[in-house]
Amino acid sequence: MKCDDIKNELYFYIRNEIDLTTKKEIENHIEKCSECRKLLNEFSKTLNIIDKSIIEMPSKNWNYFAEKTVAGIHHRKIFGFLKPAIVFAVSLLVFTISYKYYKYRSVQQTTSLTETEELVSYLSDFDIPELSQ
Amino acid sequence: MKVQENFEDVIAKHQKKIYRIVFSFVKNEADTDEIVQQTFFNAFKSYKNFEGRSSVETWLIRIAINNVRTHFRKRKFFSIFQVFSDAEEEIKELKDNSRSAEEVFKNKMISDKVNKAIGNLPARQKEVFVMKHLNGLQISEIAGILGIAEGSVKANIFKAMNNLRKLLGGIDEM
Numbered sequence: 306m307k308c309d310d311i312k313n314e315l316y317f318y319i320r321n322e323i324d325l326t327t328k329k330e331i332e333n334h335i336e337k338c339s340e341c342r343k344l345l346n347e348f349s350k351t352l353n354i355i356d357k358s359i360i361e362m363p364s365k366n367w368n369y370f371a372e373k374t375v376a377g378i379h380h381r382k383i384f385g386f387l388k389p390a391i392v393f394a395v396s397l398l399v400f401t402i403s404y405k406y407y408k409y410r411s412v413q414q415t416t417s418l419t420e421t422e423e424l425v426s427y428l429s430d431f432d433i434p435e436l437s438q
Numbered sequence: 439m440k441v442q443e444n445f446e447d448v449i450a451k452h453q454k455k456i457y458r459i460v461f462s463f464v465k466n467e468a469d470t471d472e473i474v475q476q477t478f479f480n481a482f483k484s485y486k487n488f489e490g491r492s493s494v495e496t497w498l499i500r501i502a503i504n505n506v507r508t509h510f511r512k513r514k515f516f517s518i519f520q521v522f523s524d525a526e527e528e529i530k531e532l533k534d535n536s537r538s539a540e541e542v543f544k545n546k547m548i549s550d551k552v553n554k555a556i557g558n559l560p561a562r563q564k565e566v567f568v569m570k571h572l573n574g575l576q577i578s579e580i581a582g583i584l585g586i587a588e589g590s591v592k593a594n595i596f597k598a599m600n601n602l603r604k605l606l607g608g609i610d611e612m
């Protein structure tokens with residue numbers, strides 16, 4: 306085996322996940338090749354560091370989790386269908402409100418004065434007897 | 439519903455392995471819960487179309503890996519908002535431990551560095567390494583899941599190891 310082939314096997318050599326023949330081949334190569342030997346050393350160190358900082362999987366109540374998953378499927382079936390509809394309805398509502406508000410504001414700004422004037426002028430005066438005295 | 443009954447068996451049989459794989463990528467219980475449940479929902483929707491080109495397990499792992507990829511894409515997008523919750527979690531973790539503060543801090547630094555190094559590997563190297571080293575999947579299984587040759591799996595393990603060696607070189611063995 307060439308260096309490149311040896312290098313691809315180093316991880317499996319360290320983990321003892323190779324057959325005896327390959328193992329022997331690697332050991333023979335390592336004896337002669339300082340580059341691969343150095344790499345083997347550094348790979349073992351690296352794996353030691355990694356193995357020390359592995360985060361353990363949280364322990365779970367698997368029956369309960371399975372129930373939650375099944376419930377989640379039903380939930381997603383319903384809400385997966387409703388979600389686009391809800392999003393559409395909400396955005397429609399927001400659009401309508403902001404559009405109305407915009408219209409209201411622009412109407413108010415340009416015509417509020419004249420409208421009031423018109424309204425006031427349209428009304429007939431109150432009859433106030435004291436004043437006519 | 440007949441499919442539903444069958445599917446509950448599928449969940450019971452495979453959930454632990456799927457959970458372990460997802461957790462080894464995202465390292466956070468709440469996110470893992472969500473991704474695993476999403477995975478079974480995706481699987482449920484298309485279970486009747488499952489053609490058996492691979493084992494159910496391989497098929498589920500592929501769906502899970504896709505969801506992990508989506509999760510990281512989303513997280514990258516929202517990463518600006520993540521800073522505060524990460525800091526909070528760190529403080530909580532430190533309080534949880536009764537060991538000496540110095541030791542806790544040192545271990546935390548190392549495991550952060552390790553997780554960051556694995557997390558920053560190129561995508562393919564990360565997937566191959568996490569599945570092999572953190573989940574103990576067989577080379578043939580990984581090749582099947584990712585749809586690549588076994589030789590390519592081994593080559594990616596080497597590349598990942600070589601990158602991790604460089605990234606973690608400064609850490610002394612304890």
Ligand SMILES: [Zn+2]
Pocket residue numbers: 307308311334338339340341342
């Ligand atoms: Zn060599």
